[in-house]
Amino acid sequence: MKLLTHNLLSSHVRGVGPRGFPLRLQATEVRISPVEFNPDFVARMIPKVEWAALLEAADTLHLVEVPKGPIEGYEHDEKFLRQMHHVLLEVDVLEGTLQCPESGRLFPISRGIPNMLLSDEETET
Amino acid sequence: MPPSKPYSFVRYKTAEEAKEAYVTLNGKEIVDDLGQKIILYLNFVEKAQWKELGLQALPPGLMVVEEIISSEDEKILLESVNWTEDIDNHNGQKCLKHRRVKHFGYEFHYENNNVDKDKPLPGGLPDIWDSILEKWLKEGFIKHKPDQLTVNQYEPGHGIPAHIDTHSAFEDEIVSLSLGSEIVMDFKHPDGVTVPVMLPRRSLLVMTGESRYLWTHGITPRKFDTVQASKGHRSGIITSDVGDLTLSKRGIRTSFTFRKVRQTPCNCSYPLVCDSQMKETPPSFPESAREASQLEREYVHRVYEEIAEHFSSTRHTPWPRVVDFLKALPSGSLVADVGCGNGKYLGINKELYMVGCDRSQNLVGICRERHLEALVGDALAVPLRSGSWDACISIAVTHHLSTAERRVAALQELVRLLRPGGMALIYVWAMEQEYKKKKSKYLRENRLRQGKEEEIHSDAAEPESLGEQVPDAGDQDAPCRVSAATDVRAGGGSASKVTDAKLPVHTNRTSFRSQDLLVPWHRKGNPGRDEPVGATESRAPGPVFHRYYHVFCAGELEEACRTLSHVRVLQSYYDQGNWCVVLQKV
Numbered sequence: 001m002k003l004l005t006h007n008l009l010s011s012h013v014r015g016v017g018p019r020g021f022p023l024r025l026q027a028t029e030v031r032i033s034p035v036e037f038n039p040d041f042v043a044r045m046i047p048k049v050e051w052a053a054l055l056e057a058a059d060t061l062h063l064v065e066v067p068k069g070p071i072e073g074y075e076h077d078e079k080f081l082r083q084m085h086h087v088l089l090e091v092d093v094l095e096g097t098l099q100c101p102e103s104g105r106l107f108p109i110s111r112g113i114p115n116m117l118l119s120d121e122e123t124e125t
Numbered sequence: 126m127p128p129s130k131p132y133s134f135v136r137y138k139t140a141e142e143a144k145e146a147y148v149t150l151n152g153k154e155i156v157d158d159l160g161q162k163i164i165l166y167l168n169f170v171e172k173a174q175w176k177e178l179g180l181q182a183l184p185p186g187l188m189v190v191e192e193i194i195s196s197e198d199e200k201i202l203l204e205s206v207n208w209t210e211d212i213d214n215h216n217g218q219k220c221l222k223h224r225r226v227k228h229f230g231y232e233f234h235y236e237n238n239n240v241d242k243d244k245p246l247p248g249g250l251p252d253i254w255d256s257i258l259e260k261w262l263k264e265g266f267i268k269h270k271p272d273q274l275t276v277n278q279y280e281p282g283h284g285i286p287a288h289i290d291t292h293s294a295f296e297d298e299i300v301s302l303s304l305g306s307e308i309v310m311d312f313k314h315p316d317g318v319t320v321p322v323m324l325p326r327r328s329l330l331v332m333t334g335e336s337r338y339l340w341t342h343g344i345t346p347r348k349f350d351t352v353q354a355s356k357g358h359r360s361g362i363i364t365s366d367v368g369d370l371t372l373s374k375r376g377i378r379t380s381f382t383f384r385k386v387r388q389t390p391c392n393c394s395y396p397l398v399c400d401s402q403m404k405e406t407p408p409s410f411p412e413s414a415r416e417a418s419q420l421e422r423e424y425v426h427r428v429y430e431e432i433a434e435h436f437s438s439t440r441h442t443p444w445p446r447v448v449d450f451l452k453a454l455p456s457g458s459l460v461a462d463v464g465c466g467n468g469k470y471l472g473i474n475k476e477l478y479m480v481g482c483d484r485s486q487n488l489v490g491i492c493r494e495r496h497l498e499a500l501v502g503d504a505l506a507v508p509l510r511s512g513s514w515d516a517c518i519s520i521a522v523t524h525h526l527s528t529a530e531r532r533v534a535a536l537q538e539l540v541r542l543l544r545p546g547g548m549a550l551i552y553v554w555a556m557e558q559e560y561k562k563k564k565s566k567y568l569r570e571n572r573l574r575q576g577k578e579e580e581i582h583s584d585a586a587e588p589e590s591l592g593e594q595v596p597d598a599g600d601q602d603a604p605c606r607v608s609a610a611t612d613v614r615a616g617g618g619s620a621s622k623v624t625d626a627k628l629p630v631h632t633n634r635t636s637f638r639s640q641d642l643l644v645p646w647h648r649k650g651n652p653g654r655d656e657p658v659g660a661t662e663s664r665a666p667g668p669v670f671h672r673y674y675h676v677f678c679a680g681e682l683e684e685a686c687r688t689l690s691h692v693r694v695l696q697s698y699y700d701q702g703n704w705c706v707v708l709q710k711v
Binding site: 001018043108116119 | 248459476478486490500509510
């Protein structure tokens with residue numbers, strides 16, 4: 001699970017609604033997988049990122065050199081874009097858990113795959 | 126002799142010896158191994174039923190591997206179990222009434238002797254077992270990687286009643302490692318045959334086939350086992366030769382039972398003891414959300430888990446118009462593929478960030494193998510941020526939901542995900558497989574096309590590749606009432622209305638006669654090889670899986686989309702046996 005994906009995940013336990021984001025990340029196995037750098041692509045991702053959630057996740061994983069937010073003229077700042085590229089796309093959580101911040105419900109991440117299935121009682125209808 | 130009581134019979138070689146035993150032992154008070162005082166009462170009987178057991182064989186499918194763990198590893202593994210964490214543990218109690226138990230991977234529920242397959246325990250199996258399981262796999266002691274572990278600790282006097290591990294809960298292979306002490310386990314066949322099997326210390330018991338599915342296994346609660354004197358601590362059946370028997374005092378035995386949780390119903394050859402097959406009554410049209418959920422669980426989710434690999438091998442050609450939709454999206458778009466299956470569309474356009482969501486763990490596993498981002502989730506509760514996605518696709522997914530409400534709810538989920546202006550592409554299987562007098566690829570005879578293995582799949586239910594049809598909503602061969610989106614009983618099928626509420630089973634490669642039906646999927650022994658239609662008669666039939674579908678009538682999907690709020694239908698078309706809609710969130 002990449003951190004950009006984590007940034008887009010939300011818990012659907014009944015009743016939590018928007019308070020199901022962001023999921024609290026705990027990782028026991030992380031891998032760095034190189035991905036081809038595409039500056040335009042990364043630049044387009046920046047406005048879509050929820051920064052507080054990203055910083056929290058990066059912090060849990062003890063990542064360094066994580067920009068605290070979009071800087072002025074980021075679209076052309078290669079250093080900034082490369083750092084964001086690394087954080088969003090190259091850090092892969094293989095094993096760990098995701099916790100719903102509202103309900104405390106734990107979801108496992110196994111072999112890089114988050115399992116977000118809920119039981120019938122937990123599903124929002 | 127009072128009935129329903131256990132009795133022991135002793136046979137002496139001579140009448141004199143029998144008399145001497147009677148005089149010495151009758152009325153004698155002794156202390157048993159639990160420290161209780163008992164009095165022996167003897168009586169002569171005229172006849173004793175003495176069943177001379179023939180040469181016994183181990184139950185078929187049973188194997189005991191001795192010394193599979195070294196003494197050093199045994200110590201480490203026993204110490205790795207943290208019993209004090211348990212809330213259910215009777216801490217401090219000297220004489221525990223029951224054996225202690227711990228579960229990993231999935232919680233085993235003793236109320237129904239099953240696991241909750243949708244609630245895996247976080248953490249999975251403890252790391253300490255990884256290398257051992259790999260070793261066992263490599264050396265052929267086990268064939269499958271287990272995902273559930275139950276640790277049982279038996280003190281002398283503890284046992285477990287005779288049982289068969291629930292068929293629907295676990296796959297065929299069940300293995301159990303005995304550490305700390307040896308034990309005798311009793312295997313019973315329904316005909317009445319009992320086979321006591323010695324499980325030595327540090328041995329691995331492997332149960333497959335008949336020994337897993339048909340024979341019960343259990344441990345008598347006692348402090349001594351009767352064992353074969355000549356064999357010492359070696360595995361095997363305890364002899365019935367009374368001259369070679371002796372008592373062995375039990376020690377504390379910890380068993381580690383590894384199993385693989387089953388994701389599909391059991392279809393073993395022992396239906397009378399199989400909970401899957403005994404409860405399987407023909408499924409009927411669901412009348413509540415709960416029934417709908419159960420129907421989908423049995424006839425969609427479980428099936429896809431089972432056929433995942435084979436299914437994936439028949440789903441390799443992306444549909445051109447879906448590709449077009451994805452390629453037309455601006456660079457840097459966030460796209461969700463709800464019901465992504467094997468990830469066929471996730472890597473199509475490298476300029477997009479696509480995340481797949483599917484109900485099937487096995488199919489998501491295949492996405493992952495292809496280095497695609499995907500997660501396990503349900504289309505009715507997509508675990509993705511609302512209002513954040515530039516586009517969504519739902520290809521051949523909504524037709525697996527069994528009530529109109531659930532289908533609309535799934536469409537609503539797609540809309541929830543979209544940012545304003547975002548677009549969704551939805552494909553569902555059409556009731557009308559013949560359009561403008563031309564049959565869809567699904568219907569066409571395939572005998573002439575045996576060479577084109579890539580396209581023809583005798584068991585593939587949906588069409589893989591497409592033709593050039595241009596749809597005309599007014600021209601259909603199968604007149605079909607358009608079901609309103611709110612019509613719960615979508616009995617708007619064509620010729621046959623579902624009057625008895627049982628779901629009909631469809632015959633592949635023919636027209637649909639009902640909107641709600643079960644479509645067979647035949648899995649072959651060789652998942653990679655496809656064979657032409659018509660050649661199946663000569664082979665032994667493999668297992669057949671039924672998948673639930675609600676096929677859509679002309680206009681039904683579009684109408685369902687129009688009931689959603691904040692939505693505009695941009696396109697509505699027919700694409701080789703499918704009804705398709707592109708909608709936009711306003």
